[in-house]
Amino acid sequence: MPEPERRRRRPPVSCVLCRQRKIRCNRESPCNNCLRSRSGSCIYENPVAQLPQRTAELSLGPPESAPAKKPSSIGTSSTVPSHASASSSRATSSATPSTRPSYQAAQDVESLKYRIKQLEEQLSKAERSASLSPVQATETITSRISGTFYVHHEDRLAGQSSGAIPRSTSHKSREFGQSHWVNGLLIVRDIIAIMEPYVREETSKASMLMQKSKSLARIIKKRRAPSWPAPPSTHLPPKDIADELVDCYLRTTETVYRILHIPTFKKEYDAHWTSQSEPSTAFLVLLKLVLAIGATTYDDTFSLRASAMQWVYEAVTWLSEPGFKHRLNLQYIQISLLLLLARELVDVGPDLVWISAGTILRTSIYMGLHKDPKRLTPKMTIFVSEMRRRLWNTIIELSLQLSLTSGGPPMISLDMFDTEPPGNFDDEQLTTEDPVPRPEDSFTQTSLVIALRKTFPTRLAIAKFLNDHDSHGTYEDTLRLDAELRVSYKSISRTLHSYRTSAGPRPSQFGMDIMGIIINRHFLSLHIPFFAPSLQEAAYAYSRKVVVETSLKIWRAMVPLGTFQPSNNDDTSSPDRHDLTRLAICGSGTFNIIPLQASSLIATDLRAQLQEDETLGSSFVRQDLLAVMREAKVSALECIRAGETSIKGYFLVSVIAAQIDALMQGISKEEFPAYLIKVAEEAEETALAILEDMVTQQQQAESSGEGSEQTHSTTPSGLLEDWDFPMSDALFNFGDAEPIDWVFEGMPLQEPPLL
Template sequence: MRSRSKICSYPKPKDGSTAIISASVSSRDDETARKSPPNLANGKDEEQGGSKENESTRCDVWHSGALGSVLVSIPPESRLDLDAASYLPISGSPLRDSGRSSTGDLHSHSNLPTCLDSYPIRGMMIKKRYISPTHWMFSLTLSPHALDWLDEQMKKQGKIWQEMMTCKLLARSIKTKRLLSWTPGRYGTYLPTKGVADALFGAYLRTFETIYRIIHIPTTKRVYNTLWESPGLASPAQVVLLQLCFAVGACFYDDVFSLRPHAHQWIREAENWLESPGKLRMTVFDIQIMCLLHLARQTAHYLRENHVWAVSGALVRAAMCVGLHRDPTRLPTMPVFETEMRRRLWTTIIELVLESSIDAAGPPMFSSDDYDCSLPLNLNDAELGDLGEDGKPTSHDMAELTDTSLQIALGRTFAMRLSVAKYSNGIKVDSSYRETLRLGSDLMAEYRSLMKYLHALNPQPTTFQKRYFELIFSRYIFSLHLHYLPRALKDPAQFHFSRTICIDTALRLTSSFLPLSSSRHNPVLIAMHSILPFESCCCDYERLLICGSAPFRSVPWQAVMVIAVELAATLHEAHSTSPWTGVVSFNQKQNGSKFRNIELLTWLREGAKWTKQRIQAGHHNVKDIVYITVLLAGIEAAMDGTPPEPAMDAKGREILAEAKSILGVTAGTETTTWDTVPDLGDEGLGEVNEFWSMGFSGMEWESFF
């Protein structure tokens, strides 16, 4: 029973269940509410899709054992009565309807509050860490039947939950096995053979270095050759820099990331070198190493997004200490080579900082007023190196592809993307839906202009470069529109554009790396390919999304979740409008959305295979594959007209057994089992806010090396 007081609270459920446990309801005559910070739009602005906050907004904190604490803001003039509906079965949701049979819908008795379908989520607290609603974890709330299933497993702590804990123990064993012995201060102990090093260095140069200009390629190649011809002449700093290039290139070496332990070791050595006492790390060369370390952490390591974001703050401040934020023309005269390298490096730094803020769903913490450094000239590295002290470079025509063309093209869109990041992740902005549409329109205009420019370049950019640009812009589209998706499903007339652009972006993104090569003989995929051929395979791009971490996992994950929620929504809509409802299963109905659902279902199944391939590539976290598998099982059961819960339980057990087998082989043992139910209270594994924080998204469970 809920309290009738205006401010009420309840203790957190200790069994991992889902419930609304606290509410702060304010009114116009409540002095306390008037003094508290505003939270959401008034009723009039809410009708326009806005979120201008005032003192009359009601807020509820919903706690999920699997997800964490979610702050939901309710406009004061809404007709939703949480006091009466909080603990009742959900009705009117696009994914669940208590008035229908459970065989035709997904979770007809969900524990999730109805407000999640209609009102903005203002933030989440995951194990004492705050994230905004633009974070990738928001996408988990789009699939309530899968989230309910996880909460139920946490509450019961039965066989499925024990198997998850077994996978956790195997993951710890794998971590220990991968940690190489090393004496701090000794660099280059685990250098690869010359042949492997050539492959790794070449992979880095043809991928990330073409977009984020960090090194001068001819100069670095000379250092690289010296490392093999005269090892004693290479300084520790040069060894560290080259090893970071190897660490990034290791993501592209093979499909299973066999060099992962070495990549972790090279990152570890770089961190030790930067933190070694008695050394002043404030030179341009040091900043280059910091940039490479940032990329290596995103591709080959297991750092949380908010940790990378926090470290990026140190990167931009160190760069400012060196004066990279000032254009070289406003500094004492320096050679052209140094001038251009400083411009390239600063452009890279602001890109890395901006993108880390998008990954962590945090404000960029700087603006265009904080620097005046210009974009670099359109020059090749060889031309830059041949300039003398007084040489004056001649920039190439912008239609000609050079070593800096892609960096310049991306840099020209920086102001627009910075505006989107500040708008999406700010807490004191006019976040009306009208403003969202305006920014979204400007962003798409920049995007179209960029892609048109890339296709006009001569010679043409590589497939990897084009798809990487698509990946970058997909993040900004999702940050603007994804949190409107539940409201778009509830009110399609008003928020239809957000739903359309999210699913279009998701399909474009998934089709760039799916289907997997193992699915090429699927009859449905063969038919789809015959009608509209798939994009050409790009091995580097596919391996990045299979072996990489951070955004290279979270953005494709968001796309797969959007496809899942679109499939569930169209299933519900077809179920509601079909005259065959209750007579035959969905798969036997003749309706206009059937072929679209087959397409979505095919991509969702491929997404499940992608998560499995990531485990085979060494990502020892099973939550991705468990979540998407039970989500898919629930949808398939609903399409067949059968209850979703038994199918989700069966698929959950099946995929956990398969994942445990893969991890067991990697760890060198398959005997890790529970003889008795573990005492989860000792490690807090069963507590509220724990599940998703335990290494989801490719992050390590708790510790890093």
């Protein structure tokens, strides 16, 4: 009787460590037990994967020419874990010797299959990692017109796009995030490249005109800059003019950025004109900053620019005095915030106010404004509590908005403060005992601020998404943030429109417009990085639509139809004047940049439309967008007439409009450079004539002895080089404040009056 075939021992499928400890192994590499024990390598004695034997027999079968053999012994020299099962062993024992394949061959095949699977998984992981880890590439753009920029692109286009997304831009010693205006204007760099050969020559007319304009700008700025230091003086404009300037401030800036308690301020203001005693220096500095901000919307030409700069310089000088420890009070925060706004609007180092905003933020935290008053001791009055909430709200709002303007990270987060939004109080209510906030559907002097605060978390997320150094968001993230902001925007829009239709107090048109601009600016900044790719790729068509329509909304809010008709400019004191238009023309910084950026983006889309329809015969061009281009040239020229010394805004708008006109007229590519240069020279000549008139007026004022305080400058004024806005270093330390003998009830420290 033949000896029965001896069954081989079932190969171990657990790792060595699990077998020794006699615990269950999940058969991964490394297994769960080895990971927990941190024992190092996880070793398997029979790493060659084995499928059930019947499967192997069906797939391979025995070699026809080879005799059947007994199963060979199991190899032990591979690195792949085994997945044999008890059923496979039973299948092997029941198979006849004539149908068994070569086990070694089956093991080799299955080992290769398993190895291929491993490599495929590793490749898939590598591809996913590559798609999440962006590849950075730097593009250098150098031009005599624009200077040198380094554009840092992020090529995220593994499965997304065929073009790179700009993540930041370097210029001189500064780094600009995605929200900075220069990232939008780089879209038109092809026009600058066309003009570059013609302006690079020193003897070309365009180059000579540009150099002459820079020289005149130096002269104007040097004569305009006040002397330094500029100690505060008691000199103020006549009371009728001062009244108008205060009214300009209160009906514009104060409606959105709550800084003053209006009744208290007016009381102190009236007392200043009637009192015979020496005025408080702190109040005098605060009042002059209010006058300086109001001067930007006083008339169409910013006729009080020199006085406004003098008032700002005095405030900077006063705050720069040493010894500011005992100044840490709420009036000091009020003055600091007013100085921040005045510097940006009056053109005293507007590019650097983001840095100063960080100083105010840290100072307010040091004073505890980031903690809600009801959590502080001793208990404060409602008046003091509400003023603290208002000031903190203005601080974080300005920090966020300046983050978008400067392209820098907002440097704030929602978990760094617990201060509640301001209550729905009118200012007069706070002077009564135990005031009760009005219902949400009742409009007060704080309603706009409360509505804007509701969108703050989403807007802060957008600023971080655009400007944080480690932010590499996808287009899906962009769409998600867009949707979240639209939900918040619709909610507050319904509330604001209900105020306009109610019988009680209503928000001003300026307040409504500025709210829309602030929120729409976040939509614009969110989609601008994808605007250039959207001109070639349908995947980003939504971003193109958002950029164009939002730019149009912003432009129409700042420049309503018919703004530059002669009938609207013949009376600068007309009660129906548009304050926001004056702010855009006369002011600098944010509200001067936004319309220029919006018109440039609209022009880029117009150009793309004409190029797309170039081969389709007569083109259909949106007339509302063409109207913006015509108005943009007038607006840029009005800025120069109002005292802007840089002609490059007008120059840029003119050449962009010229390219659109050339496409509409069918000018050939060969004739286009000459046409563009001709338009550029005409624009420079027009702007140069205005600068020459400014110099002449300054000379006449000096000869007649007017404005001597403003024209004798000991501080050199830097040239507006490249695409910079004025960069005068108005960095300051916080100095002494004169206390007023007035104590808030419930406050542990003596405080000057909140104005």
